[in-house]
Amino acid sequence: MDFHLKESIGQKVVNFCVNKKKQQTEQTKKKIADSARSLFAQKGYKATSIEDIVKATGCSAGNIYYHFKNKEGLFLYLLEDWNREWDKTWLAKEKLYATTTEKLYGMAEYLALDQLSHPLTKAADEFFNNSEKAPEVEERINEMVKGYIDFNRQLLQRGIDHDEFEIANVTGLAIILDGLMLGLNQHSRRMDREEALAAYRLAMDVFLLGIAKRTR
Amino acid sequence: MDFHLKESIGQKVVNFCVNKKKQQTEQTKKKIADSARSLFAQKGYKATSIEDIVKATGCSAGNIYYHFKNKEGLFLYLLEDWNREWDKTWLAKEKLYATTTEKLYGMAEYLALDQLSHPLTKAADEFFNNSEKAPEVEERINEMVKGYIDFNRQLLQRGIDHDEFEIANVTGLAIILDGLMLGLNQHSRRMDREEALAAYRLAMDVFLLGIAKRTR
DNA sequence: TACAATACTGAACATATATTCAGTATTATA
DNA sequence: TATAATACTGAATATATGTTCAGTATTGTA
Known part of the structure; x- marks a missing residue:
C-alpha cells in the first residue's frame, strides 16, 4: 500500500519477502520428501517411480527435479x-x-x-x-x-x-x-x-x- | 547305415536318440545358467538384462525363455x-x-x-x-x-x-x-x-x- | 520317407520410467 | 512499474528391457 513504508523498514521487509520464497521451497521439499519416504517404504526404491511421487504430491515431475538432483x-x-x-x-x-x-x-x-x-x-x-x-x-x-x-x-x-x-x-x-x-x-x-x-x-x-x- | 540294426536293438537305440536331445537341453541350460550366474554376480539381479545373457551365451532370447520360465x-x-x-x-x-x-x-x-x-x-x-x-x-x-x-x-x-x-x-x-x-x-x-x-x-x-x- | 516332437531364432511388442526443457507463474528488487 | 530471480508445469525425450510368437532347424518315431 505505502511504498515508503517498505523503504523505511528496509532490510526487514526484504527478509520477509525472501523468507516467503524460502518458506515455499521448504514446504514443497518437505511435501515431496514425506510422500517419497512413505512410497519408498511401502514399495521399495526401484519400484517407486517419479510418477508415483508426482501423483502422491500433486506437483509436477519437473518440480521434483527442481528441488532434488535426481531420484x-x-x-x-x-x-x-x-x-x-x-x-x-x-x-x-x-x-x-x-x-x-x-x-x-x-x-x-x-x-x-x-x-x-x-x-x-x-x-x-x-x-x-x-x-x-x-x-x-x-x-x-x-x-x-x-x-x-x-x-x-x-x-x-x-x-x-x-x-x-x-x-x-x-x-x-x-x-x-x-x-x-x-x-x-x-x-x-x-x-x-x-x-x-x-x-x-x-x-x-x-x-x-x-x-x-x-x-x- | 543299416535300418534293421535300429529295429533289432530297439529300445536302446531309441534311448540313445532321446538322450541326444536331453543332452542338448542340459548342455544349453547349463550354458545359460553359468553365464547368468556370472553376470548376476558381477552386476546384480536387476542390472543384468536378458540381452546381457544373450550376448554372453550366444543363444537367443527366445531360447532362454524356452528353458526357463522367466528371469x-x-x-x-x-x-x-x-x-x-x-x-x-x-x-x-x-x-x-x-x-x-x-x-x-x-x-x-x-x-x-x-x-x-x-x-x-x-x-x-x-x-x-x-x-x-x-x-x-x-x-x-x-x-x-x-x-x-x-x-x-x-x-x-x-x-x-x-x-x-x-x-x-x-x-x-x-x-x-x-x-x-x-x-x-x-x-x-x-x-x-x-x-x-x-x-x-x-x-x-x-x-x-x-x-x-x-x-x- | 512322412509325421511329430523338440530345440531354437530374432524381430516385434509392450511398457515402464528417469530425465530434460521450453515456457509460464509467482515473487523479489531497484 | 520494469526487470530479475525463483518456483513450477507437463509434455516430449530417450531408452531400456522383459516377454512373446510366428516361423525354422534339428532330431525322434513309425
Whole structure:
C-alpha cells in the first residue's frame, strides 16, 4: 500500500519477502520428501517411480527435479534425514541409561521398534546393495556405513573404559554388532512387534555374554 | 547305415536318440545358467538384462525363455542350485569336525570364503529384498529362509545334546546366528579375504562365548 | 520317407520410467 | 512499474528391457 513504508523498514521487509520464497521451497521439499519416504517404504526404491511421487504430491515431475538432483539424490536426502533424526532421538534417549550395557539394550529395543515403524530400512537395503549407483553416491554410502561402525565403536569403548566388557578388537566387534543388527533387521520383517523385540533382546544377551568380563 | 540294426536293438537305440536331445537341453541350460550366474554376480539381479545373457551365451532370447520360465525363474534356479551345492559340500566337510563348536567355526570359515568367491549373495540379497516378486516366488524364498534357520537349529540342538551349549530358545538363537552371518556378509564385501575370515571368526567367538555353558 | 516332437531364432511388442526443457507463474528488487 | 530471480508445469525425450510368437532347424518315431 505505502511504498515508503517498505523503504523505511528496509532490510526487514526484504527478509520477509525472501523468507516467503524460502518458506515455499521448504514446504514443497518437505511435501515431496514425506510422500517419497512413505512410497519408498511401502514399495521399495526401484519400484517407486517419479510418477508415483508426482501423483502422491500433486506437483509436477519437473518440480521434483527442481528441488532434488535426481531420484538417487532424493533417496540420499531421506537417508540423511533419517540419520539426523536418529542422532537426535538417541542423544535424548542415551541419557536415560546408566551403563553401556543398558545403552546397548536400549539401542536394540529402539532398532527393533524403529525398523518396524520405519520400513525405509528395506528400501535402504535395496539401495545399498544395488550396483547401479554413481561413484559419489557409493562414496556417500561408504561414509554412512563408517558412521554406523564408529557409533558402535565409541559405545563399546566407553563400556571398556568403565570395565563393563573385555574386548581386544574394538573395531572388529563394532562391525560384528552392526552386522548382527543388520541381519536381524532382515529377519524382523517376518516378525510381529513382540517377536522382533524378543529377537533383538536375545541377540543382545548373547552379544553381551560374549564380550563380558570373565571370572577366572 | 543299416535300418534293421535300429529295429533289432530297439529300445536302446531309441534311448540313445532321446538322450541326444536331453543332452542338448542340459548342455544349453547349463550354458545359460553359468553365464547368468556370472553376470548376476558381477552386476546384480536387476542390472543384468536378458540381452546381457544373450550376448554372453550366444543363444537367443527366445531360447532362454524356452528353458526357463522367466528371469525370476532363472534366478531361482541358480539359488536352488547353489543350495544343492552347499548341502553337498557341507555334508562332506561336516565329518571333519568332532564337536559342534568346531562345526560352527568351520561353517563361519566356509561362509567367509564362499561369499568372497561367490558374490551371487549380493544379487540374492537384492532379489530377496526386492518387493516386486510373484507370490509363488515369495513363497519359495520363505521356504529357503526357513531351511537356513532349520539348518542352524539342528546344528545348535546337537550342540545342546552334547552338552556344549546352554540354550533355552533354540529357534531364537538359530535366527540370530543366521542374522549374524547375513549381516556380516554385507560387511565382508568391503573386506579382503583375511579381514573377512577374521571377522567371521571373531563373530563366532562372541556367539559361542555368548551361549557357552556357565560355571557357577 | 512322412509325421511329430523338440530345440531354437530374432524381430516385434509392450511398457515402464528417469530425465530434460521450453515456457509460464509467482515473487523479489531497484 | 520494469526487470530479475525463483518456483513450477507437463509434455516430449530417450531408452531400456522383459516377454512373446510366428516361423525354422534339428532330431525322434513309425
